[in-house]
Amino acid sequence: MEIFPALLSVVTDPVLLLAILLAAVVGMIVGATPGLTASAAIAMLLPITFYMPPLFALAFLYVIGKSGRYGGSIAAILFNTPGTAASAATQLDGYPLARLGKAGKAMKVATISSIIGDFMGDIMLVIGVGFIAALALKLGPPETFAIYFAAFVVIGSVIGKSILKGLASALIGILVAMVGLDPISGEERYTFGSFELSNGIGLVPLMIGVFVLGEVFAQFEERRKTANPTEDDTREVESNKSFDDGNSLTWQEYKPCLPHALRGGLIGAGIGVLPGLGSAIAAFISYGEGKRRAKNPEQWGKGALEGVAAPEAANNAVSGPSMAPLLTLGIPGSTIGAILLGVFLIHGIQVGPTLFLTDKELVYKLFACGIFGIAAYGLIGYFGATQVARLILKIPTQVLYPLIFLTTFVAAYSARGSLFDVTVMTFAGFGGWLMRKYDFNVAAFVISFVLAKGAEETFRQSMLMSDGGALIFIERPIALAFLLVGLAAMAFRIRGIMKDRKLASGGLEDA
Amino acid sequence: MKRRSFFAGLVAAATVTAVATGSLAADWPRRPINLVVPYKAGGGTDAYARAISAAAEGVLDVPVVVVNKPGSGGLNGANAVVRAKPDGYTMMMTSGGSFLLSTMMRETKIDALESFDFVAQVGQLKTSIMVPKDSPFQSVQDVIDAAKAKPGSLRWAHSGRGGFHFVAGLGFLAKNDIEAQDVPFKGGGPTRAALIGAQADFGFLGVQQLAGFEEQLRALAVNSKDRDEIMAAVPSFGELGVPFAAVSSPVIVFAPKGTPSEIVTKLETALEKITAKPEFAELLVKRGTGPVYQTGSDAKTGLTTMKADAEPLIAGLGK
Numbered sequence: 001m002e003i004f005p006a007l008l009s010v011v012t013d014p015v016l017l018l019a020i021l022l023a024a025v026v027g028m029i030v031g032a033t034p035g036l037t038a039s040a041a042i043a044m045l046l047p048i049t050f051y052m053p054p055l056f057a058l059a060f061l062y063v064i065g066k067s068g069r070y071g072g073s074i075a076a077i078l079f080n081t082p083g084t085a086a087s088a089a090t091q092l093d094g095y096p097l098a099r100l101g102k103a104g105k106a107m108k109v110a111t112i113s114s115i116i117g118d119f120m121g122d123i124m125l126v127i128g129v130g131f132i133a134a135l136a137l138k139l140g141p142p143e144t145f146a147i148y149f150a151a152f153v154v155i156g157s158v159i160g161k162s163i164l165k166g167l168a169s170a171l172i173g174i175l176v177a178m179v180g181l182d183p184i185s186g187e188e189r190y191t192f193g194s195f196e197l198s199n200g201i202g203l204v205p206l207m208i209g210v211f212v213l214g215e216v217f218a219q220f221e222e223r224r225k226t227a228n229p230t231e232d233d234t235r236e237v238e239s240n241k242s243f244d245d246g247n248s249l250t251w252q253e254y255k256p257c258l259p260h261a262l263r264g265g266l267i268g269a270g271i272g273v274l275p276g277l278g279s280a281i282a283a284f285i286s287y288g289e290g291k292r293r294a295k296n297p298e299q300w301g302k303g304a305l306e307g308v309a310a311p312e313a314a315n316n317a318v319s320g321p322s323m324a325p326l327l328t329l330g331i332p333g334s335t336i337g338a339i340l341l342g343v344f345l346i347h348g349i350q351v352g353p354t355l356f357l358t359d360k361e362l363v364y365k366l367f368a369c370g371i372f373g374i375a376a377y378g379l380i381g382y383f384g385a386t387q388v389a390r391l392i393l394k395i396p397t398q399v400l401y402p403l404i405f406l407t408t409f410v411a412a413y414s415a416r417g418s419l420f421d422v423t424v425m426t427f428a429g430f431g432g433w434l435m436r437k438y439d440f441n442v443a444a445f446v447i448s449f450v451l452a453k454g455a456e457e458t459f460r461q462s463m464l465m466s467d468g469g470a471l472i473f474i475e476r477p478i479a480l481a482f483l484l485v486g487l488a489a490m491a492f493r494i495r496g497i498m499k500d501r502k503l504a505s506g507g508l509e510d511a
Numbered sequence: 512m513k514r515r516s517f518f519a520g521l522v523a524a525a526t527v528t529a530v531a532t533g534s535l536a537a538d539w540p541r542r543p544i545n546l547v548v549p550y551k552a553g554g555g556t557d558a559y560a561r562a563i564s565a566a567a568e569g570v571l572d573v574p575v576v577v578v579n580k581p582g583s584g585g586l587n588g589a590n591a592v593v594r595a596k597p598d599g600y601t602m603m604m605t606s607g608g609s610f611l612l613s614t615m616m617r618e619t620k621i622d623a624l625e626s627f628d629f630v631a632q633v634g635q636l637k638t639s640i641m642v643p644k645d646s647p648f649q650s651v652q653d654v655i656d657a658a659k660a661k662p663g664s665l666r667w668a669h670s671g672r673g674g675f676h677f678v679a680g681l682g683f684l685a686k687n688d689i690e691a692q693d694v695p696f697k698g699g700g701p702t703r704a705a706l707i708g709a710q711a712d713f714g715f716l717g718v719q720q721l722a723g724f725e726e727q728l729r730a731l732a733v734n735s736k737d738r739d740e741i742m743a744a745v746p747s748f749g750e751l752g753v754p755f756a757a758v759s760s761p762v763i764v765f766a767p768k769g770t771p772s773e774i775v776t777k778l779e780t781a782l783e784k785i786t787a788k789p790e791f792a793e794l795l796v797k798r799g800t801g802p803v804y805q806t807g808s809d810a811k812t813g814l815t816t817m818k819a820d821a822e823p824l825i826a827g828l829g830k
Contacts, residue, residue, distance in 0.1 A: 140710035141694075184695055186584065186617075186672045195590065195619075199582045329704045338551055341700075345558055348797050352723030457697070464694045465666055465710065 003126045006364035023063035024376035031071020038068020042339050054347040063373030065336040066319050073110040078392050081212045086279035086315035089287040093307030104247030104386035109305045110312045111381040113261040117313030118374045120265035121320030132273050133328035141461035142472050146482035148455035153486040155288040169441040173448030183457035196420040205412040209425040213408045214432020257309035260290045264310045268317025279318040286314030536773040539599045540573045547603045549588025551581045556606045559634045559762045562794040570784045584613040597767040599774035608675035608760030627765035629807035631782040634762035638676045639718035639733040643709040651731045651753050658689035665691040668714035670702045675760045679734045680715035682756020718742045719799030741801045763810050
């Protein structure tokens with residue numbers, strides 16, 4: 001086990017430990033600030049790392065990536081703003097919890113679950129790096145498409161009450177994802193002659209618009225309608241009153257979250273192996289699967305602690321295993337991965353299957369730094385983030401919402417420095433507000449947007465590879481297995497719905 | 512009266528601008544130079560930009576900052592730079608072949624030869640035909656024979672339609688009178704992984720992509736007349752006598768049109784010095800590439816020739 005000497009050498013290097021600590025703090029701040037993302041921070045800090053030794057540079061950026069993913073949950077819970085794409089699933093239950101005055105509790109659950117997930121991912125990386133790389137190679141386009149299919153079905157369980165409106169939302173998401181360049185032919189689709197649209201619709205501005213701006217609009221409308229100034233005061237009083245129990249977390253409360261965190265960790269680690277799926281998808285799958293198996297599914301989406309634990313564990317668990325295809329095959333699984341790849345190259349380290357022969361020590365030391373990084377952000381987060389929550393919740397809504405309103409514009413612009421993204425965000429905001437108003441499913445919309453691109457690309461690649469059309473999915477055992485998983489989940493769900501219907505109609509007859 | 516003062520103002524403004532531009536060129540560079548790379552960090556062109564940035568110390572008094580503006584097959588970054596202030600502080604470094612081909616194949620106002628000033632060429636990316644290590648194909652001839660035996664049965668991977676790897680692959684197929692189905696992947700890294708995993712029978716990817724992956728892949732030939740200087744173990748189409756299309760990708764630094772010629776010349780000289788530094792070559796050799804310096808006008812001539820070569824191939828695509 002090469003990891004133990006590596007851990008030892010890191011622990012005896014106070015300067016390196018300080019760098020890790022600093023990285024954990026920086027990552028948390030940028031992750032928690034809507035509009036600053038860990039990948040943007042890494043890109044900005046990249047030039048500084050030229051002057052650092054390779055291990056310092058890599059460890060610094062790697063830990064920022066980890067703690068930034070965690071930090072995203074803070075913004076998701078407090079402001080309903082996904083600080084990172086990965087935390088979009090967290091806000092589904094995190095924000096309702098915050099509105100119930102349980103932001104601190106939600107943040108503690110997020111912290112513990114992130115640590116659990118991250119550790120599971122890292123352990124899997126350390127033990128199975130070679131195996132993961134070999135596995136990733138076996139997954140060609142047909143296998144990846146089958147995984148997308150299964151993911152789609154599993155995530156489908158977040159589609160709410162109305163199946164028809166849920167499906168419609170998903171279809172709109174797919175349609176919006178089609179804007180831009182055709183992934184195979186490179187031709188423009190639905191761009192209406194606009195150069196900016198040929199780049200496609202960005203995920204970050206879309207998400208900020210739909211989730212945050214849409215929510216702000218909905219709040220404006222609500223307030224106009226009720227026109228009741230005391231409502232705000234009651235919220236404050238309520239939150240203050242419940243603060244003592246809203247902030248602390250007992251073992252009894254976390255106990256039901258644990259299985260969700262563990263399952264989320266496994267899902268995230270599994271997704272991490274597959275380059276390109278990314279932590280947002282892992283978080284949504286974990287949320288969907290968690291809700292499906294939960295004892296209290298009706299609570300999910302209204303403020304269930306389990307609904308925070310499941311996605312948070314999953315999105316952090318992606319971090320470790322995604323390093324395996326990056327280091328051994330040179331395929332980055334995320335933006336952060338792509339930038340890390342750049343750092344290796346800048347420092348003249350050749351990433352590839354020979355990396356473990358040429359720079360084994362460095363790689364294991366990097367893994368060790370990652371483990372210390374988890375501990376650092378975990379401790380700061382558990383004890384620090386709740387203080388932040390206490391502060392933020394003191395801000396009255398008439399100040400908070402305008403602030404959030406402004407942040408959305410900054411956030412949309414700063415992600416890529418593009419004014420076009422601000423336009424996209426504004427349109428998405430109106431879209432999100434209308435979807436909420438008419439009970440369409442915003443989450444289903446965003447998830448299908450995320451999945452559609454990859455699914456389309458891999459499906460069409462498979463078709464080009466195949467001599468017998470769709471038969472390629474059946475001829476390849478791994479692809480077939482995932483397709484069956486998806487079909488089984490679908491059948492299971494249909495049966496569940498039928499049962500519910502029968503119960504409902506039976507209930508009516510009784511009445 | 513009014514009109515006269517208006518003209519006087521105009522003349523004064525013009526004079527001030529001229530003086531300002533003059534002094535602008537004289538004490539250039541005074542602040543960091545932004546080098547826009549229209550691809551993601553970690554790619555082949557990006558590696559050149561990073562190496563320039565690292566080796567610029569001592570030659571240029573100011574840092575060279577690499578800015579990645581990916582999207583639209585490299586046109587996104589080009590669009591940003593073409594509109595940038597021509598003050599010598601925003602430049603673009605791009606893979607000249609892919610840039611040229613994408614401006615030819617896509618609807619855009621940008622003309623690779625006319626919309627920018629050519630500063631200098633600093634490197635050269637060449638594509639090559641590769642197969643997975645356990646592939647039955649030992650030589651280019653094996654691939655051609657197999658394709659002739661069963662037309663259209665082979666699959667080949669590349670990093671995206673419109674790039675120079677794709678056009679080189681098409682040229683190879685057309686000139687050898689064979690057919691095969693292409694499977695596009697997104698970028699060089701995923702293409703290499705797909706080929707290692709034997710998702711396709713062969714692939715066209717940068718010869719430098721072999722560095723570090725010699726145990727997983729076999730490069731059958733590099734797409735040029737002569738061997739590559741760095742990846743010298745790989746034979747060339749030229750020496751094998753296999754017909755091919757002469758598409759490669761010179762890595763070129765472009766300046767927005769209208770940049771003062773003194774600045775362009777200064778940067779051209781600086782790039783010559785930087786590319787001659789041993790550190791520059793050292794940074795690149797690990798990635799399987801090396802410095803190839805050419806003046807701006809030579810780079811433009813090279814790209815003009817390539818345009819003439821590529822035109823019939825692109826016309827053959829049926830667009």
